[in-house]
Amino acid sequence: MxxxxxxxxxxxxxxxxxxxxxxxxxxxxxxxxxxxxxxxxxxxxxxxxxxxxxxxxxxxxFIDPHLHLLAWAAALRAVDCTDARSIDEIVRRIRERAADLPPGTWVRAVGYDESRLAEGRHPTRWDLDAATTAHPVRLVHRSGHALVLNSRALALAGITVASEEPPGGVIDRRLSDGEPTGLLLEMNEVVARAVPPLPRAELVAGLREAGKRLLAAGITAVQDLSHTNGPDAANVLAALARESGFAPRLLPPAEGWPGDAAALSGDVARPIKVMLRETGERPVPDVAELAAIVRACHARGRAVAVHAVERRTVTAVVEAFTRAGVRGGEARHRIEHAGVCPPELARRIAALGLIVVSNPVFLAESGDRYLRDVAPADQPYLYDTAGLAAAGVRVAAGSDAPVVSADALATVRAAVTRTARSGTVLPGTGLDPERATALVTAAAAHAAGVEAELxxxxxxxxxxxxxxxxxxxxxxxxxxxxxxxxxxxxxxxxxxxxxxxx
Ligand SMILES: [Zn+2]
The missing domain is CATH 2.30.40.10 (Urease, subunit C, domain 1)
Known part of the structure; x- marks a missing residue:
């Protein structure tokens, strides 16, 4: 042996x-x-x-309890705009890729961040038309929550001046005539219907690269938390992993809430992922709907992992669990992200026994933007792993790759130092090094329900x-x-x- x-x-x-x-x-x-x-x-x-x-x-x-493997694999094969510093630079890179592809093929580009562009704005369809009109272009924002299409892609997606916004989605429009500018918020699913799936060979190549990056980052197990995962996600991921020589362990992937408890698959090791989005006046789903989902999943022995970033949506999660009369504890119910979580909210999360899977590495990646855009009163409570831990919450941390590359050491450092890329330290309290290490080891294993093994x-x-x-x-x-x-x-x-x- x-x-x-x-x-x-x-x-x-x-x-x-x-x-x-x-x-x-x-x-x-x-x-x-x-x-x-x-x-x-x-x-x-x-x-x-x-x-x-x-x-x-x-x-x-290291264990990464929250990432999106297929999206990451696809992103690794797309035109990478993460370090682009201007719209011209993005246009140049898309034009280069388009030159290698037959006309009509989708050009997939990812990772732009308007706050890092010289122009200080999102690109538009007209910018992207300058790269190519012979190919449809989809450019996805770093957050994954916004994207820009060129004119050809807008036409293929059927988005016109007459289109109505889907629930929770926004079609950005030119003030003068209502014409879509190409910028779409929370409309990935609408657009995805028009984009053919990435060829399998590309996915395999992307996953191979993701696997290498994980190993180089010391990450030995990952959990896919995609809400788009269906009942077959574990098999799909396992088959792609075998084909690509992906070495890290695949922990039971989340399954998206299917809309009806009767449609849930039977694997109790897989958490049910629910996206809670902030729209105009209320979160979607609302507190009553979320409470019903929580009750249904809990009754079937399924952990619920709710995506909630803003203070209002995190509060809605707490209210839903309270209304459902469901406590966490052994059930491993989770709040994913909890981006803004002041002490009174952290205490309620602790009292409910909910786990938080935070993303302190966002402080390093986006801290400079947070300092500009987030209300000063909220800044100390951004990805506040120290505050959560002090309140008694069991807190772990994930990368949310491809939002950022999976890098457990960067996560630990960001939790301890709360330091942005520029070197500016964000307000708030740093986590002690030992607890910060637990975020990506023992606590991550607990969040994923594998602490007896890993x-x-x-x-x-x-x-x-x-x-x-x-x-x-x-x-x-x-x-x-x-x-x-x-x-x-x-x-x-x-x-x-x-x-x-x-
Ligand atoms: Zn995520």
């Missing part, structure tokens, strides 16, 4: 029974011993592979480990090695080259 001994390490177990150690011994994919070097060496058999960690830090493999370094658990050059909250910490089931799947080579092992 294959054995792996990590010795001469600073092992941070996240297991209160034995918080630190020097060595970890794994056998047949499981951790069998954690402790002093000498004791682990004695327990190892003669054929064990021994890795001298030279004093590096060993943690449980998230700690303790005998009996899966041997998923990450070796770091320094404690995870340090700015210079780098992933040196990623181990899944006792096998080294990725390591940073001494020559500086990164290598994945399939």
């Amino acid at each position: 294959a054995e792996l001994l990590l010795s001469n390490a600073r092992v941070v177990t996240m297991d209160p029974a034995c918080p630190s150690a020097q060595a970890v011994l794994a056998r047949a994919g499981r951790i069998v011993r954690v402790g002093a070097d000498a004791a682990c060496r004695r327990a190892a058999s003669a054929g064990a592979r021994v890795i001298d960690c030279c004093g590096m830090v060993v943690l449980p493999g 998230g700690r370094i303790a005998p009996g658990l899966a041997a998923d480990l990450v070796v770091l050059s320094a404690e995870p909250h340090r700015a210079h910490a780098r992933v040196a090695m990623t181990i899944i089931g006792g096998e080294v799947r990725w390591r940073r080579e001494p020559d500086g080259e990164d290598r994945a092992y399939w």
